[in-house]
Amino acid sequence: MNEQMRSKYGTGGVDKKNSEGYSDPTVYEALRNIKKEDKVFRPLVFICSPYAGDIEKNTERAKMYSRFAVFERNAIAFAPHLLLPLYLSDDDPEERELALFMDIVFLGKCNELWVFGEKITNGMQREIDKAKKRCMKIRYFTEDMEEVESCS
Numbered sequence: 001m002n003e004q005m006r007s008k009y010g011t012g013g014v015d016k017k018n019s020e021g022y023s024d025p026t027v028y029e030a031l032r033n034i035k036k037e038d039k040v041f042r043p044l045v046f047i048c049s050p051y052a053g054d055i056e057k058n059t060e061r062a063k064m065y066s067r068f069a070v071f072e073r074n075a076i077a078f079a080p081h082l083l084l085p086l087y088l089s090d091d092d093p094e095e096r097e098l099a100l101f102m103d104i105v106f107l108g109k110c111n112e113l114w115v116f117g118e119k120i121t122n123g124m125q126r127e128i129d130k131a132k133k134r135c136m137k138i139r140y141f142t143e144d145m146e147e148v149e150s151c152s
Contacts, residue, residue, distance in 0.1 A: 043111035045069050047079035048128065050121050052090065059085075061143070065116045068145045075114075080106050104130050112137040116145070 016028045047065050050058045062079045069077035080103050088095040100123055107113065113131040115124065115138065131138050140148050 040074070042074050042076050044109065045073075045075045045077055045112045045114045046107050046110040046127070046131075047077050047081075047116065048113055048124050049079070049081070049116040050119055050124065051081040051085070052121055052123070055085075055090075061116070065114070065141075065145065069114060072145070075112075078106060078110060100126060103127055107131060107136075108134070110136075112139060114138075115140045117141075117143045 016025070017023055047062060047069065049062050049065055051062070052058075059082065062082050066077035066079050066082070069075040080099070084099045084102060088099045090096050090099070103123070104127070107127055107130055113127065113136055115128060120128070128138065142148060
């Protein structure tokens with residue numbers, strides 16, 4: 001690898017030289033610090049909220065909760081009830097059970113469980129119980145996305 005490639009690619013894509021080819025350590029350090037900030041840890045959070053019942057309203061709420069996790073709390077949101085209904089039917093008992101099983105598998109890949117709303121459905125309770133059994137961090141939020149203390 002030649003010096004030009006090493007200076008450009010050996011430092012995380014930040015070039016040590018300016019556009020005219022001269023060394024520019026001040027800009028280089030500033031850009032490296034920006035790159036480091038881009039790599040701040042973001043927890044993978046499992047969004048736990050109602051799906052059954054008013055599916056349209058609950059789907060919109062799950063999207064809103066996911067955006068809140070990403071943009072307000074710097075997390076990586078995962079809401080399986082936004083994904084799985086694309087190819088599994090909640091009306092078919094076997095497919096619903098498969099979806100709940102898959103939820104638990106996905107939950108195991110997440111760092112935290114975030115529970116939204118006061119109403120806890122049977123599916124949500126299964127996810128909460130599994131998270132507790134795994135000693136995962138569980139955070140509770142109102143429907144308005146205000147964090148509340150856990151009762152458990």
